[in-house]
Amino acid sequence: MAEPSQDSLLRRRVASFGHAFRGVASALRSEVHMRFHAVATVVVIGFGFYFGISRLEWALVALAVGTVWTAELLNTAIEVVVNLVSPDYHPLAGKAKDVASGAVLMAGFAALAVGLLVFGPRVWALFAT
Numbered sequence: 001m002a003e004p005s006q007d008s009l010l011r012r013r014v015a016s017f018g019h020a021f022r023g024v025a026s027a028l029r030s031e032v033h034m035r036f037h038a039v040a041t042v043v044v045i046g047f048g049f050y051f052g053i054s055r056l057e058w059a060l061v062a063l064a065v066g067t068v069w070t071a072e073l074l075n076t077a078i079e080v081v082v083n084l085v086s087p088d089y090h091p092l093a094g095k096a097k098d099v100a101s102g103a104v105l106m107a108g109f110a111a112l113a114v115g116l117l118v119f120g121p122r123v124w125a126l127f128a129t
């Protein structure tokens with residue numbers, strides 16, 4: 001069997017990126033929580049520039065933001081699959097959705113901790129002066 005050419009491998013990679021971005025756009029359209037994360041991300045990036053946070057702090061913020069987006073996207077995917085395979089009530093369907101939501105909650109707590117540690121003292125200093 002002939003090896004796929006470099007050209008067709010590249011085309012497949014580009015197509016995969018297209019599918020992935022379509023997934024993010026689709027989740028943004030259907031999930032109000034995703035839109036909330038998008039707004040929160042813009043606000044956090046704005047805060048980062050405003051307060052001139054360090055390179056390491058940017059890395060922590062990027063990790064926190066990325067983790068929340070990842071958890072929310074996986075939660076959305078799980079919800080969609082559960083609705084597909086179990087449109088009727090089933091305790092396991094409920095458990096799958098609850099556990100997936102739990103992942104978003106945990107990522108949110110971690111992001112909150114990063115936000116408070118990085119921005120908390122700076123915001124506090126603004127009001128204390």
Ligand SMILES: Nc1ncnc2c1ncn2[C@@H]1O[C@H](COP(=O)(O)OP(=O)(O)OP(=O)(O)O)[C@@H](O)[C@H]1O
Nearest residue numbers: 075079086087088089090091093094095097098101
């Ligand atoms: N098919 C089902 N069988 C049993 N319980 C379900 C089922 N669908 C939903 N549930 C229960 O209802 C809760 C909310 O489900 P729903 O599909 O409304 O998610 P959601 O509120 O849209 O989630 P999110 O807020 O993360 O978008 C679930 O976490 C689960 O406890």
